[in-house]
Amino acid sequence: MLTGGARRVRLGQIFGDDVPLGSLGSLLLDCHSVPEARAVLHGDRACRRLGLGARPGRVGLAAGPLCGSCAWTLPADHPVNDFALAVAGLRTPAVEVGEGAQADLALTSGAASAQPARAVRVWRRAQTRALQGFAATAAFPWLKPWAGPRLFALTGAVEQARGAVVRRIDPRELLAAACVAAMPAPVGLRDALPACTGSWGADGEWLLAEAWTRWQSACAEGEAPVADCVRAASAVVYEAFGRRRKGRDEALDNVQRLITSSIDQARRHAEKKHAGPVRLVQMALPLLETEPLTGREHDPLTPWQAGVIAVHQFGVDWSAGQVTLTAPLAVADLLLGG
Template identity: 40%
Template sequence: MREQLPDEAEIAEAVRLLSLGEFPDDDDDDADAWERSAQARACRDDLGALWRDTQDRLVSAAEGLAACPWLRPWAEARMEAQAELAEQQRRLLTRFYVPRMLAEAAGVALLPAPTASADAGFGIFAGEAPMVLRKVWQAWHAAARWDAKPLGMAALAAEEVLHEALGRRRKGREEAEDSLARLTAAWVEQARLLAAEQSAGRPWRLIAVRIPPRRRYPHGGGVHDPLTSWELAVVAVYQVAVDWYGGTAALWVPQGIGEQLLAAEPSMEAVDLLMAADDWAAPASALLGAWKPEPRVNLA
């Protein structure tokens, strides 16, 4: 991972390329195009990792200052500088995400699991068809829900599972692939409709989340980030206030995203700041500062 922020020209080019798609066209044999695409994705991913690095430093420093409050006056300047850096990184990262795409991903959670039918096109699998359909659906659902990419990209995860199940089979292969294409297209359309029903014309919600720090795997195995790509993008795009001493952030989000953040599934502890607020007209920063989540459990 790079040690400093990418320059403006690099970010602008990466945003432009990724707005055209995560990968070049399948029939594009231009090695340079594939290399530029890889560099654009690395630019986005490195920037996200840099932001998480800065968040971790701020949360760790705040926890240390809570234990040694007499150091706070000495540390204030460094905390402010790191907070400014985190905000700069966040603003740069938001350029890689389309808010509507994040809202549509929230609609995926509302989709019912499909059931095998006679016209599913998975007849090649005979009695195993329901199992294959279930695995394909699970792969698509996870990618569409948590990857923070256009919903259409989730078809790649489903295709990979289907091809693994097909193995060397030839007869009926094309029918299964065509069926999967129809299914994933239908799932995308259903998710978009559900997302619109969740949020269109409904008031937004002010949600507070506690930013979870990353954890290092034992024995030098790297770093685990509990945040999914979607959660990272939502925090970046919708953040309106942050309290680094509390390790929390306030997000002003569409109804559908708010419901998903408050569900039991996400990685971040979350509360609705307006649900029981005495002063609903208070600034988001004031409501956030009044939230006192339970102390973190040290799992190290």
């Protein structure tokens, strides 16, 4: 039974003769081995591969080859844990960027009309792997010669995955969403759309204002083009009416009219800004986050933010974990402010 946060690590599957151990090679491990030169070191006394006459002992990590079947029980704060995690990440082939990766990577040559969400996920997984790999070589600099070819392949996979994202995202939609996010909330709704607000009084005015605000937030998040985000506005109407049908279609029509007018206004602004000046932006690239218990991934970036980084990327400093973008001013303002 493991206690005190101890971990069982299959060191033999991680460290091979090709992995430079650096200063960690002298760290002592509890092992079992037979008394012979370059004997295989075992972490489990019950290992079936352990020969007769095996003896326990404490030897350095570099003292001999490690059994690939054994797991070593290490304290949670043992320095080998972080090193093993770093090497394991670099050993994983660049194309394996997560569960279902091979199916996802087919997106890199798929139709540009496909939904970008899966392509973004593949790209962000590969990007996170690359960031973790460069962080590993910074923490353990003696790994650089061994890790170099692997990091080169991995950054190449990141660019391939980013290309799939770029083919699926329209920069004008990103700019339109930024223009929507910058729009002030509409006023005078009672006079502008009397059919709905007149029937519902103050409730009708609130309904339209709330629907418009939900639509604006959905556009800024970027889960869909600005026109498709009207679903978020319509949801307000359905929530307000519940099972009642009387007046609901009228309210939906008024919401649609309000959103359509705002979309037209945002697209006019976007057309003016599309050929306008751009801003150079530098920002840190956040890693994907994984829930410890469920293993579920969470991206700190919204779909809109991820799309902007993919489309407007100018360069990446992997060692610093930073990306440089050249983006229209409205896009840069929302990216830095959001």
